[in-house]
Amino acid sequence: xxxxxxxxxxxxxxxxxxxxxxxxxxxxxxxxxxxxxxxxxxxxxxxxxxxxxxxxxxxxxxxxxxxxxxxxxxxxxxxxxxxxxxxxxxxxxxxxxxxxxxxxxxxxxxxxxxxxxxxxxxxxxxxxxxxxxxxxxxxxxxxxxxxxxxxxxxxxxxxxxxxxxxxxxxxxxxxxxxxxxxxxxxxxxxxxxxxxxxxxxxxxxxxxxxxxxxxxxxxxxxxxxxxxxxxxxxxxxxxxxxxxxxxxxxxxxxxxxxxxxxxxxxxxxxxxxxxxxxxxxx
Amino acid sequence: xxxxxxxxxxxxxxxxxxxxxxxxxxxxxxxxxxxxxxxxxxxxxxxxxxxxxxxxxxxxxxxxxxxxxxxxxxxxxxxxxxxxxxxxxxxxxxxxxxxxxxxxxxxxxxxxxxxxxxxxxxxxxxxxxxxxxxxxxxxxxxxxxxxxxxxxxxxxxxxxxxxxxxxxxxxxxxxxxxxxxxxxxxxxxxxxxxxxxxxxxxxxxxxxxxxxxxxxxxxxxxxxxxxxxxxxxxxxxxxxxxxxxxxxxxxxxxxxxxxxxxxxxxxxxxxxxxxxxx
Numbered sequence: 015x016x017x018x019x020x021x022x023x024x025x026x027x028x029x030x031x032x033x034x035x036x037x038x039x040x041x042x043x044x045x046x047x048x049x050x051x052x053x054x055x056x057x058x059x060x061x062x063x064x065x066x067x068x069x070x071x072x073x074x075x076x077x078x079x080x081x082x083x084x085x086x087x088x089x090x091x092x093x094x095x096x097x098x099x100x101x102x103x104x105x106x107x108x109x110x111x112x113x114x115x116x117x118x119x120x121x122x123x124x125x126x127x128x129x130x131x132x133x134x135x136x137x138x139x140x141x142x143x144x145x146x147x148x149x150x151x152x153x154x155x156x157x158x159x160x161x162x163x164x165x166x167x168x169x170x171x172x173x174x175x176x177x178x179x180x181x182x183x184x185x186x187x188x189x190x191x192x193x194x195x196x197x198x199x200x201x202x203x204x205x206x207x208x209x210x211x212x213x214x215x216x217x218x219x220x221x222x223x224x225x226x227x228x229x230x231x232x233x234x235x236x237x238x239x240x241x242x243x244x245x246x247x248x249x250x251x252x253x254x255x256x257x258x259x260x261x262x263x264x265x266x267x268x269x270x271x272x273x274x275x276x277x278x279x280x281x282x283x284x285x286x287x288x289x290x291x292x293x294x295x296x
Numbered sequence: 297x298x299x300x301x302x303x304x305x306x307x308x309x310x311x312x313x314x315x316x317x318x319x320x321x322x323x324x325x326x327x328x329x330x331x332x333x334x335x336x337x338x339x340x341x342x343x344x345x346x347x348x349x350x351x352x353x354x355x356x357x358x359x360x361x362x363x364x365x366x367x368x369x370x371x372x373x374x375x376x377x378x379x380x381x382x383x384x385x386x387x388x389x390x391x392x393x394x395x396x397x398x399x400x401x402x403x404x405x406x407x408x409x410x411x412x413x414x415x416x417x418x419x420x421x422x423x424x425x426x427x428x429x430x431x432x433x434x435x436x437x438x439x440x441x442x443x444x445x446x447x448x449x450x451x452x453x454x455x456x457x458x459x460x461x462x463x464x465x466x467x468x469x470x471x472x473x474x475x476x477x478x479x480x481x482x483x484x485x486x487x488x489x490x491x492x493x494x495x496x497x498x499x500x501x502x503x504x505x506x507x508x509x510x511x512x513x514x515x516x517x518x519x520x521x522x523x524x525x526x527x528x529x530x531x532x533x534x535x536x537x538x539x540x541x542x543x544x545x546x547x548x549x550x551x552x553x554x555x556x557x558x559x560x561x562x563x564x565x566x567x568x569x570x571x572x573x574x
Contacts, residue, residue: 024402028395028458035455036421039432046435101331104324113375119332126339126556127551128516129535133543134338134345142356144341177335206316227423235425238518242539252427253521259431261522268335269435272428 024135040276047269050090058263065266072270073129083250084278086165086240090172094180094229095222097173102184102221103214107193120181131240132171137161138258139170163245171239179228187221189216227283234279251275327429335540339555348547353542364545371544377534381515384446384530388453388514393507395454396461401461404469422459429456430523437524444526451515452524455512464509468502500570512558 048068049060073080104114123131139145147153151266161167191214199209215222237252244250250270259269311525322354345354349361369375403414421429433452437444476498518532525533 018408020535021402021406021411028399028462029414029417031370031395031454032417032421032458035433035436036429036450040424040428041435042436042439043428043432046439061327070497083346097331097334100324101328104328108324109328114566116328120335121436121562122555122559123335123339124512124516125555126342127535127554129518129532129539130342130543130551131338131549133539134341134366138341144384162574174334174338210346231423232427236519237427239537242536252425255427255431259434261400265435265438268311268431272431276320276424276428279425280423 043269043273045267047273049266058265060266063139068266068270069274072267075182075267076251076271077171079249079251079254080274082248082276083234083252086169086172086248086250087230087236089169090233091180091226093169093173093232094177095184095226098177098180098184098225099222102181102188105185106189106191115176117182117185120178120185124178128175129238129242132175132239135167135171135174136242139167146211158197162243163248165244165248167243168240168248168250171243172233172236175236178232179232183224183228184218184221187218189226191217219290223287227286231279231283235275342548343552343555346545346552348545348548350545354545354548355542358568364549368546368549371546374531374544374546374550377529377531381448381531384449384453384521385511385514386456387433387450389507389511391450392457392461392510393503394456396458396506396510397465397503399458400462400465400469404466418459418462421456422463426517426519427523430520433520434523444524445530446525449528449530450523452520453514456517456520457513460509460513461506464506465499465502466504468499472498477545482490486572504565508561515554 016095044060046060048062048064048066050063050068052059055061059256066243067101083254101120105113109116141160141162146155150157155161195213196209199213206210219251234251237250237256240248240250240251240253255268255271255275258264297388317387345357346364347360347362348354348357349359350356351358364370399414399418402408403411403418431446435453437448440463442448472495477490477494480494481487485493516532517530518536521530521533522536529537530545531550535543538544538547
């Protein structure tokens with residue numbers, strides 16, 4: 015009797031907490047998203063009218079920012095994957111006894127404030143930094159071209175900030191590969207590329223899936239990079255939600271946008287996991 | 297002439313193969329160097345500008361000074377923000393580590409009905425974008441007429457830290473050898489004694505790692521904090537709002553100190569682990 019109850023007793027406090035402060039808020043968000051302004055009330059006062067048209071209005075009004083969020087997040091995820099894969103591979107297979115040291119180095123930049131690092135990029139890529147004048151001198155960019163306040167800067171910032179989320183799961187799954195399988199592949203006359211395509215890559219798929227998810231999800235909802243490194247032309251859906259909440263006090267639209275974002279991400283993630291065929295994640 | 301002989305002697309080594317060997321030996325090192333340079337550029341920049349004799353806005357290099365390091369509270373709002381971040385971080389770490397560890401033991405050690413649903417409930421907060429977590433909690437607090445502030449921020453941080461604690465501790469529990477606990481039981485230890493003397497000490501490094509992770513997640517969080525903290529200023533929030541009018545160099549001092557402190561803790565942990573392993 016005692017034994018059957020133990021897991022439930024252990025779960026109770028944590029799940030009660032998550033129910034109150036995670037599930038309830040999401041339900042509440044769904045309710046808020048169908049409210050309309052209280053007639054005769056002040057700004058910021060709303061009543062429940064179950065107006066699902068809020069969703070259509072919110073989407074139509076902000077479809078550009080929605081599209082941008084997903085495109086930026088996708089490019090940043092692919093760039094992070096391209097940068098992280100060789101790095102994770104090198105740490106797992108080519109660094110011998112310095113493995114742990116290099117792993118610490120991957121996480122270390124995390125310990126300096128995320129916002130401060132983003133601001134640092136803004137200054138490095140800005141007019142007073144050293145990158146822009148150098149590129150102008152050697153003629154890569156024209157005198158009128160700037161690097162900050164561009165889509166390039168926003169995507170670069172996101173790639174940078176979420177890179178360890180990609181590298182760590184990739185490392186974890188590449189490190190688990192038995193190097194003898196790679197040797198075996200070589201013994202069977204596969205060249206380096208074939209070995210990679212037929213052995214290394216398939217075996218590291220769980221890491222690729224986990225890494226791309228851990229990068230894509232926060233990137234799609236991010237607004238800090240766009241706020242610091244971007245311009246009004248690079249606004250993402252996060253920026254819209256933030257300003258709806260704080261500047262315009264338009265809670266229903268903000269809620270409808272948040273809910274649409276979450277639903278879109280959940281659908282994409284489910285499709286992706288199905289397609290990639292990994293169930294180890296959860 | 298000599299080149300021709302060399303080619304004749306080793307006709308099997310094609311230029312492609314030679315390139316591949318070179319690639320295997322050196323390019324990956326060059327690549328690692330470049331990747332780590334990319335990772336550390338902003339960290340180095342932040343550190344360098346902590347020595348800037350900058351005055352109010354730390355944008356352009358104006359000369360070397362140690363003032364900022366000798367007087368990190370020279371910009372008092374920086375230190376207030378830091379104190380808030382540490383308080384919130386410690387509270388969020390304590391609560392999320394306790395709740396998360398209990399859940400990890402339940403899921404990692406027991407088979408029960410609803411186990412996969414529990415796993416899903418743990419995965420969901422991680423799959424929810426921060427802005428949705430922050431916004432939904434704020435809308436709940438608004439409905440309940442609770443003003444955003446210190447405690448709402450702590451609660452919000454616990455929500456997103458719990459899942460990471462569960463995942464970290466669960467991984468440690470999964471790597472335990474069950475025979476150790478069986479051995480304790482065979483030696484007439486009861487369930488509680490086994491847990492306290494065998495299981496808990498073995499899982500402890502996982503719990504410590506989870507607590508460190510929770511603290512660093514909480515300390516560096518901006519988006520969720522921005523939604524739920526009201527007038528309370530945390531360190532990331534201070535940096536974000538100050539970015540428009542110029543960040544005092546003291547913020548660089550604090551960020552750099554945090555960097556070295558965390559690095560020292562991680563390295564000390566590694567050395568400790570290695571000693572234990574011996």
